[in-house]
Amino acid sequence: xxxxxxxxxxxxxxxxxxxxxxxxxxxxxxxxxxxxxxxxxxxxxxxxxxxxxxxxxxxxxxxxxxxxxxxxxxxxxxxxxxxxxxxxxxxxxxxxxxxxxxxxxxxxxxxxxxxxxxxxxxxxxxxxxxxxxxxxxxxxxxxxxxxxxxxxxxxxxxxxxxxxxxxxxxxxxxxxxxxxxxxxxxxxxxxxxxxxxxxxxxxxxxxxxxxxxxxxxxxxxxxxxxxxxxxxxxxxxxxxxxxxxxxxxxxxxxxxxxxxxxxxxxxxxxxxxxxxxxxxxxxxxxxxxxxxxxxxxxxxxxxxxxxxxxxxxxxxx
Amino acid sequence: xxxxxxxxxxxxxxxxxxxxxxxxxxxxxxxxxxxxxxxxxxxxxxxxxxxxxxxxxxxxxxxxxxxxxxxxxxxxxxxxxxxxxxxxxxxxxxxxxxxxxxxxxxxxxxxxxxxxxxxxxxxxxxxxxxxxxxxxxxxxxxxxxxxxxxxxxxxxxxxxxxxxxxxxxxxxxxxxxxxxxxxxxxxxxxxxxxxxxxxxxxxxxxxxxxxxxxxxxxxxxxxxxxxxxxxxxxxxxxxxxxxxxxxxxxxxxxxxxxxxxxxxxxxxxxxxxxxxxxxxxxxxxxxxxxxxxxxxxxxxxxxxxxxxxxxxxxxxxxxxxxxxxxxxxxxxxxxxxxxxxxxxxxxxxxxxxxxxxxxxxxxxxxxxxxxxxxxxxxxxxxxxxxxxxxxxxxxxxxxxxxxxxxxxxxxxxxxxxxxxxxxxxxxxxxxxxxxxxxxxxxxxxxxxxxxxxxxxxxxxxxxxxxxxxxxxxxxxxxxxxxxxxxx
Numbered sequence: 001x002x003x004x005x006x007x008x009x010x011x012x013x014x015x016x017x018x019x020x021x022x023x024x025x026x027x028x029x030x031x032x033x034x035x036x037x038x039x040x041x042x043x044x045x046x047x048x049x050x051x052x053x054x055x056x057x058x059x060x061x062x063x064x065x066x067x068x069x070x071x072x073x074x075x076x077x078x079x080x081x082x083x084x085x086x087x088x089x090x091x092x093x094x095x096x097x098x099x100x101x102x103x104x105x106x107x108x109x110x111x112x113x114x115x116x117x118x119x120x121x122x123x124x125x126x127x128x129x130x131x132x133x134x135x136x137x138x139x140x141x142x143x144x145x146x147x148x149x150x151x152x153x154x155x156x157x158x159x160x161x162x163x164x165x166x167x168x169x170x171x172x173x174x175x176x177x178x179x180x181x182x183x184x185x186x187x188x189x190x191x192x193x194x195x196x197x198x199x200x201x202x203x204x205x206x207x208x209x210x211x212x213x214x215x216x217x218x219x220x221x222x223x224x225x226x227x228x229x230x231x232x233x234x235x236x237x238x239x240x241x242x243x244x245x246x247x248x249x250x251x252x253x254x255x256x257x258x259x260x261x262x263x264x265x266x267x268x269x270x271x272x273x274x275x276x277x278x279x280x281x282x283x284x285x286x287x288x289x290x291x292x293x294x295x296x297x298x299x300x301x302x303x304x305x306x307x308x309x310x311x312x313x314x315x316x317x
Numbered sequence: 318x319x320x321x322x323x324x325x326x327x328x329x330x331x332x333x334x335x336x337x338x339x340x341x342x343x344x345x346x347x348x349x350x351x352x353x354x355x356x357x358x359x360x361x362x363x364x365x366x367x368x369x370x371x372x373x374x375x376x377x378x379x380x381x382x383x384x385x386x387x388x389x390x391x392x393x394x395x396x397x398x399x400x401x402x403x404x405x406x407x408x409x410x411x412x413x414x415x416x417x418x419x420x421x422x423x424x425x426x427x428x429x430x431x432x433x434x435x436x437x438x439x440x441x442x443x444x445x446x447x448x449x450x451x452x453x454x455x456x457x458x459x460x461x462x463x464x465x466x467x468x469x470x471x472x473x474x475x476x477x478x479x480x481x482x483x484x485x486x487x488x489x490x491x492x493x494x495x496x497x498x499x500x501x502x503x504x505x506x507x508x509x510x511x512x513x514x515x516x517x518x519x520x521x522x523x524x525x526x527x528x529x530x531x532x533x534x535x536x537x538x539x540x541x542x543x544x545x546x547x548x549x550x551x552x553x554x555x556x557x558x559x560x561x562x563x564x565x566x567x568x569x570x571x572x573x574x575x576x577x578x579x580x581x582x583x584x585x586x587x588x589x590x591x592x593x594x595x596x597x598x599x600x601x602x603x604x605x606x607x608x609x610x611x612x613x614x615x616x617x618x619x620x621x622x623x624x625x626x627x628x629x630x631x632x633x634x635x636x637x638x639x640x641x642x643x644x645x646x647x648x649x650x651x652x653x654x655x656x657x658x659x660x661x662x663x664x665x666x667x668x669x670x671x672x673x674x675x676x677x678x679x680x681x682x683x684x685x686x687x688x689x690x691x692x693x694x695x696x697x698x699x700x701x702x703x704x705x706x707x708x709x710x711x712x713x714x715x716x717x718x719x720x721x722x723x724x725x726x727x728x729x730x731x732x733x734x735x736x737x738x739x740x741x742x743x744x745x746x747x748x749x750x751x752x753x754x755x756x757x758x759x760x761x762x763x764x765x766x767x768x769x770x771x772x773x774x775x776x777x778x779x780x781x782x783x784x785x786x787x788x789x790x791x792x793x794x795x796x797x798x799x800x801x802x803x804x
Contacts, residue, residue, distance in 0.1 A: 157469060162793050164775035165452065172779045172795060175759070257784070270575030277570040279739065280563070280582070280785045300471070300803065308795050310779050311758050313768045 041216070043072045043240055044223035046085035047233025052241070053077050060216065063127035071216050074241035079208065079249050082237035086179045086206040087255055089234030094176045094204035101202055102151030107229040108198075109144035115225060116141070122217040123190060136292065140194045143297050147198045154203070154299045158306065167315045174306035176204035177282055178257035181250040183243060185262040188291040189215035193222065195291045196260055199301040201235055205258075208237045210250065216240040243268070251275040258282035258305055262289070324639050326686075332645065335652040337439045339429050344516070347378040350386050350539060351522035353393035354532030360385040365541075367515055370436040371649050371658040371693040379515050382540030387507065387547040390536040394478040394505040395553055397533025402475045402503040404531075406462035413458035413501050415528040416521075420451035420493075423524070427489060427517055432649040434516040435488055436658030436694070437612050439650050449774055450493035453792075456776035457497040460797060464502065467794055471803040475503030476579065477555035479800065480548040483518075484561045485511035485660050486615040486716075492518045494791045495558050496535055497776075502800040504556070505534045507548055512541040513661045549573060556580065558799065560617075562714070563740070563785050581789025581799040583617065583781055585714040586742030589735035590620035590771065591757065593728075594628045596747035600769065602636045605720070608745055608771040610644065610656055610698050614718040615664070617786075618743035620771055622711060623722045624731050630724045634702065641685045641698050648690070656718060659694040668696050668717035675701045675710040680721070706737055714740070728753070732760045741783030745771045764790070 041060075042049040054075035060068045072078075093101075112119070116137050123133035155174055162170040180200045185192030189212035200207050211219030223238045239246070243263070251259050251272040256279075261272055264287040276283050284304050289296055347364065349356040359380035366375045380386070401409070420427065424447040431442040464473040479499045483491035488510055499506050510518035522537045538544055542565075549557055549572050556579045559569055563584040573580060590608050592601045608620025625633045649657035659665040676682050680701040689695040696718055704711050704721045711721045725731040735744060744761040746754055746768045758766040764782045767773060774780065779795040781787055789799045 160779075160794055162775065162777045162779070164773075164778050166773070166775070168770065168773060170775070170778050172793065177783075266575070273574030274571050277567045277574075280567065280570070280584075280788065282788055298470070307764060307783050308779050308781070308790050309759075309764055309766065309783075310793075311766045311768060312770055312773050312778070313754065314770050 038069070041069055041071055041220045041240070043074055043078060044220065044227075044236070044238040045078065045082045046237065047227060049223070053081070058242070062125060068125060069217075071240045074210075074239035074246065076246070076249050078239055079246055080253070082208040082239060083179060083253055083255055085234035085237055086208050089206045089232055090176070090178055093201070093206055093232060093235050096204070098152030098155060101204070102148045104230050105144055105151060105198060105202055106148035108225060108231065109141050109148065111225045111229045112137070112141050112144065115221075118221060119190065119218050122221060123215070126189070126215040126217060128215075136188070136191045139292055140191050143191070143194060144198060146297055147202050150299055150302060151202045154302045157299055158303055158308070162310070168312050169315055170310065170312050172308050172310040174203070174303065175309050177305045177307055178205060179255060180205045180207040180305050181253070181256045181259045182207050182209040183247060183250060183259070183261045183263060184209055184211055184219065185289075185291060186212050186214060190218040190222070192262060192291040193219050195296055196262060196286070197236055200260070200305045201231075203302045203306050205305050206235045208250070208256070209239065210243060210246055211238055211240050213241070213243060247272065248275055251281065252278055254279045256281060258284065260284045260286060262286045264288055324642070326642050332653045336648065337429055337432075337443075337650045337652060339433065339650060342426055342429050342433070344377055344430070348515070348519045348539070349380045350382060350390065351519065351526070351535070351537040352386070352390045353397070353536065354526060356522070359383065360389070365512065367434060367513065369433050370513075370660055371433075371690070373692055376434060376516065379512075379519075379539045382509065382538040382544035382547070384547040386538055387544065387551055390507045390538050391478060391551050391553040393533040393536050394507050397531060398477055398505040401500070401505055401531060401534045404503075406464070406503070409501060409503060410458045410461035412528060412530045413454050413461065413497060416524060416530070417451045417454035417458060419524045419528055420447065420454065420521070424448065424451065427520060429650065430520060431489055431517050432657065435485060435514045436649050436660050438654040438657040440652055440654070441612060445774075446487055446490045449776070450490045453490070453493040453776040454497045457501040460498075461501040464797065464801065467797055468801075468803055473502070473797075473801040473803055476800060476802055477504060478553055479504050479506050479556045479558055480551065480554040481506055481508040481558045482545045482548060482561065483508065483510055485514040486612060486617070488514035489517035489521060491560055492521055494560075498791070498796050499558070499800050500530075500534055502797060504800050507536045507538060507554070509538050509540060509545055509548055512539070515539045546572065554578065556799070559583070563787075566787060579799070581781075581791070582787040583789070583791060584742075584785065584787040585740060586617045586619070586782065586786050587622055587712070587714050587738045587740045588618055588620050588743040588745065588763065589622045589624055589761070590745035591624045591731050591735055591747065592626060592629065592633055593731075593746075593748040593750075593753065594626040595749050597749060597769070598629060598633060598636065601747040602633060602640055604745060604747060604769070604771045605637060606640050606644070609720040610718050611772050613656055613659055613696070615660055615716055616772065618765060618772065620743075620745050621715065621720060622735070623720055624734060625722065625724050626731070627724045627726050634700075634722065637700065638683060638685070641700070642687075644685065644687060644698055646687050646689050646695060646697060656698060659696050659717065662694055664716065665694040665696060668715060668719065671710055671713070671715045671717070671719060672699060675708065675719075675721075678708045678710065680704045680708055680710060706734060712738065728757065732757060736760075736762050739785040742786035743767070
């Protein structure tokens with residue numbers, strides 16, 4: 001509550017653009033006229049923040065065409081490195097207990113709450129209204145808390161003990177699918193990103209995520225939050241870059257088990273559905289969703305990236 | 318190596334023949350498609366023959382389905398859907414129960430025809446295929462009016478017309494796996510049985526006709542791959558359910574890309590059966606035998622890769638060879654038969670091709686000395702010893718009575734080798750240590766794990782694959798999901 005009041009009282013001081021925008025520095029914040037330290041937005045692979053191995057970048061502009069910053073333009077090689085990291089992390093992450101994963105996801109919520117202002121600034125600087133930005137970040141934090149609670153409960157909802165017609169103990173349980181590729185929504189750049197990452201990882205999967213191309217800032221700042229929340233390296237990997245360049249690698253890579261595509265491009269969807277057959281990826285098309293709505297959070301989204309395993313054992317002496 | 322008693326096979330003892338009579342079986346000489354509650358001739362007038370793989374004799378002529386036939390069936394299913402989806406759930410249930418009971422009533426006839434058309438031992442069709450098929454209808458009948466309890470906080474509704482394509486290894490059972498959950502949940506169906514084993518599906522059509530199930534709810538079209546692709550590509554179909562090879566599964570997935578068709582795929586496998594040194598070895602050997610030689614190895618979840626912990630490898634292999642020596646290969650209708658006929662000449666050629674590959678790759682082939690009949694399609698039960706992970710007989714699905722044997726030292730090594738495959742349908746674990754069962758079962762990347770047992774099936778038990786073995790589950794509560802829209 002305290003933080004909230006503080007932000008409200010400084011409402012007039014919230015800059016229209018990001019603080020590291022050199023030509024648009026906010027005089028009201030930088031009263032001392034000092035030269036600001038600019039943040040380099042990089043990508044997030046295996047718990048580290050490298051630049052794209054390709055050395056490429058793209059200019060991020062706001063809605064008025066002002067140059068905000070440069071983003072890493074991730075390459076196929078970056079994507080493949082991220083898949084290696086994600087694959088390596090699957091075993092130990094999925095071995096964690098639901099309780100432990102729940103604690104870590106709750107920790108993400110805590111970290112985000114304390115860094116809320118930064119996320120709001122970033123959304124505002126990318127052209128989202130102040131009110132919508134505040135709503136989006138608040139909803140994101142609440143959604144993290146919502147999902148943290150599911151980490152040790154969805155298993156009970158989706159498991160069964162099966163009354164087979166013979167003397168066997170037989171039960172079915174959900175298990176993570178493995179490495180999930182996520183093409184995050186272009187709109188809803190922050191809440192959409194979180195709403196797709198969290199249900200995947202809370203179920204023991206790891207992921208490689210392509211952030212919104214036009215609004216990528218919060219995705220990379222979210223990586224910083226993840227890194228300080230005891231999310232092990234490799235569990236979430238976040239790339240920035242061009243969907244057109246990277247999506248076929250997401251859908252075609254033989255060590256990716258599932259792909260989530262959240263944008264509305266029928267030609268792209270068809271291309272993914274064809275390419276993903278190479279290793280029978282699970283394909284989840286989540287287009288035209290209002291990620292701010294309460295309906296967009298539910299345990300069935302967790303189930304999307306679970307496989308049901310059935311185990312039989314004889315009963316006897 | 319511990320001392321083992323050796324078995325003496327060198328005796329004059331023979332099993333007396335114990336053939337199941339087939340005189341009560343009534344087969345027609347020619348079968349049409351089952352569309353809109355009636356048997357109809359194919360639009361192009363073409364038929365193909367289905368034969369008995371044990372003696373290559375023709376059993377009947379079967380309608381060859383064209384796109385026109387499929388279109389007719391889909392229209393019937395669409396029309397049927399209008400009333401069927403609005404029929405009160407408890408009334409739908411009663412029809413499905415009826416089908417279950419009528420199948421039980423005729424189980425003997427179904428079993429004999431199943432063995433004649435597909436080559437499987439009568440013992441299996443009688444004790445497993447037919448009772449399980451009936452049980453599937455019985456199980457899903459009961460779900461029809463209880464769907465509101467299945468998925469918390471969701472309203473379940475039917476989808477529409479389901480196109481279902483099934484394989485030749487469990488012809489009637491697969492038809493039951495597909496049709497029962499689909500119609501119990503209010504969908505209608507166009508089903509295509511495999512071209513080598515269409516008879517029991519057509520007999521099921523007769524049962525359905527007699528049950529009074531409204532016209533168009535279940536339509537059965539016979540034919541080969543082309544007929545299947547006409548079903549897959551028909552715009553009037555909302556859902557595809559396919560059981561068959563991974564190769565064809567991928568073709569189907571590609572074919573429906575860009576459409577809104579939903580799909581479930583139950584595809585190939587290369588299951589690992591892992592025997593630990595602390596297992597009950599005799600039981601494990603029985604489990605291995607059942608795992609790979611059940612239904613001539615024509616089982617997607619067959620335990621076709623055997624991993625034996627090194628310390629007991631010699632013992633297990635010796636007992637395995639002894640047990641194989643006692644297997645009887647021959648007349649599917651003989652109750653003594655353990656291994657029946659290979660389903661078709663094509664499949665026999667494929668198996669022989671892999672036997673050659675195995676030998677050429679350097680694995681050591683072992684077959685018992687059993688006699689096999691002159692006529693028909695037969696394959697002796699086969700072991701390959703000294704296999705490497707890279708061998709094609711270890712990596713690829715053979716779908717025959719061929720077991721690739723490897724060894725391992727540590728538990729981790731066993732798990733890693735077992736998971737080194739694109740498939741993930743099933744697996745077996747043999748040990749007397751409970752905690753090891755749970756650890757290994759949870760580490761195996763496969764949808765069904767049998768611990769200290771193998772190849773068990775039940776309508777209430779979800780079945781389906783990880784990785785390239787497919788997606789979606791059949792059986793149990795989870796098997797309802799592919800046929801429901803959840804809102």
